[in-house]
Amino acid sequence: MSKPRALVVGMGIGGLATALRLHDIGWESVLVERAPERRGAGYFVAMFGAGKGPAGRLGVLDTIGNRTDPASITYDVERDGRRRPGMGYGDVPGAPRLVLRGDIEGALFDAVEPLAEMRFGTTPVAIEESADGVDVTLRTTTGDATTGGHSTETTERFGLVVGADGLRSTVRRLAFGPDADYMRPFHHILGVSVLQEPVPGFKPTDGIVLAEPGRSAWVFPFTDHKPTVLLSYRTDDEDAQFRRSPAESMRRAFGPELTGPVLGNLLDQFEAADDKLFDSVHQVVMPRWHTDRVVLLGDSAWCVTLYSGMGASSAMAGADLLGTVLQRNPGNPARALREWEMRLRPFIATHQASGRRDLVMFIPQTRRDKQTRTFTQTLLGNPTGKRLMQRILAPQFHEKSIDFAAA
Numbered sequence: 001m002s003k004p005r006a007l008v009v010g011m012g013i014g015g016l017a018t019a020l021r022l023h024d025i026g027w028e029s030v031l032v033e034r035a036p037e038r039r040g041a042g043y044f045v046a047m048f049g050a051g052k053g054p055a056g057r058l059g060v061l062d063t064i065g066n067r068t069d070p071a072s073i074t075y076d077v078e079r080d081g082r083r084r085p086g087m088g089y090g091d092v093p094g095a096p097r098l099v100l101r102g103d104i105e106g107a108l109f110d111a112v113e114p115l116a117e118m119r120f121g122t123t124p125v126a127i128e129e130s131a132d133g134v135d136v137t138l139r140t141t142t143g144d145a146t147t148g149g150h151s152t153e154t155t156e157r158f159g160l161v162v163g164a165d166g167l168r169s170t171v172r173r174l175a176f177g178p179d180a181d182y183m184r185p186f187h188h189i190l191g192v193s194v195l196q197e198p199v200p201g202f203k204p205t206d207g208i209v210l211a212e213p214g215r216s217a218w219v220f221p222f223t224d225h226k227p228t229v230l231l232s233y234r235t236d237d238e239d240a241q242f243r244r245s246p247a248e249s250m251r252r253a254f255g256p257e258l259t260g261p262v263l264g265n266l267l268d269q270f271e272a273a274d275d276k277l278f279d280s281v282h283q284v285v286m287p288r289w290h291t292d293r294v295v296l297l298g299d300s301a302w303c304v305t306l307y308s309g310m311g312a313s314s315a316m317a318g319a320d321l322l323g324t325v326l327q328r329n330p331g332n333p334a335r336a337l338r339e340w341e342m343r344l345r346p347f348i349a350t351h352q353a354s355g356r357r358d359l360v361m362f363i364p365q366t367r368r369d370k371q372t373r374t375f376t377q378t379l380l381g382n383p384t385g386k387r388l389m390q391r392i393l394a395p396q397f398h399e400k401s402i403d404f405a406a407a
Ligand SMILES: Cc1cc2nc3c(=O)[nH]c(=O)nc-3n(C[C@H](O)[C@H](O)[C@H](O)COP(=O)(O)OP(=O)(O)OC[C@H]3O[C@@H](n4cnc5c(N)ncnc54)[C@H](O)[C@@H]3O)c2cc1C
Pocket: 009, 010, 011, 012, 013, 014, 015, 032, 033, 034, 035, 043, 044, 045, 046, 047, 101, 122, 123, 124, 164, 165, 166, 167, 168, 169, 170, 171, 190, 192, 230, 297, 298, 299, 300, 305, 306, 308, 309, 310, 311, 312, 313, 314, 315
């Protein structure tokens, strides 16, 4: 009997984890990626227990590694250069592994490459679902993108289609409807780049946080990799942010006050970076993540936002659980998908709520939030204060450590 065959759209963490898990349960996968090649290391990602469990079962946890530097100190800084030791992401309860997105993607990619067919430069352009399969028209573009390249189209039948193609998912648009029906603006913009030079006055192992009402800059240090900076700010007019260059929008958002030495350096380095991410933040909220044979997974289905610190973990948990329910319901993907969504919903609802709640940890929203932050950071300057704070935060972080997809 031939193996059931799935199309997995997107070679991010969600898509790669799905293809690996499907192979475990005896499915064949075709993985397609719109980009012509693999992308770079990306940004800082905290991996909590909810992601470590699935990564372990997928056999990639050791390869992912851990770039947490136990000797690292995170400083809370002000524009005028004042600084005090504070709490970095590595200090939060739950002992998250601090890695780069590329560490997880790379480990999954290496594991899945020998096991699945992979096609770059390929995107679905039509999806036609019937009772016994899904016909997908795939367009592959090769050659020089600046001259439009050369495109070919084929239509192939699959038993299941998994849309793991991110926040602005094509599978979602083709099978469920326009972005505007599901993308909920968060009214925040983010910018990320790798810092090529140390920030003057700081060691490369130092973390840095400059947090003000409505805007913040975080520097995340790593072992064996240059730090990354995350700049983010609140705005009521997201569209306007994209009519200027990313650097100009950032400078306006952090103005008009003088930047001071630290912020000035971070903005300069962001502007100079060849490879930078600049995007608006959204959650994806859908009444249903699947039809009988098409399913969305990861940011395409439920983007929890970076502020929850659970996007990578929830994508791996979703992929892990998908394998479990498909194996339990052979020949009946519709029933498997219903079971999958029923079990996954409460977990995702929790982390979408934590995305909204934890935003304030990254960006104080009001002057009062800033004052509270300054007070707690002062407490954190000594080990007793830090332990106390970890105890206070433990219930909030406990939910991120639950290996929901186990069993
Ligand atoms: C700055 C930042 C910080 C973050 N920090 C954390 C953190 O600390 N902890 C955490 O767990 N998560 C974090 N996240 C979220 C996390 O990175 C994502 O949720 C996670 O990587 C899962 O993404 P995904 O695979 O669903 O989608 P994506 O990573 O967006 O991957 C989608 C893939 O699909 C491809 N694609 C898109 N359209 C098509 C198409 N039409 N056809 C074919 N391919 C297509 C894309 O090129 C891409 O390769 C952070 C995110 C950001 C932006």
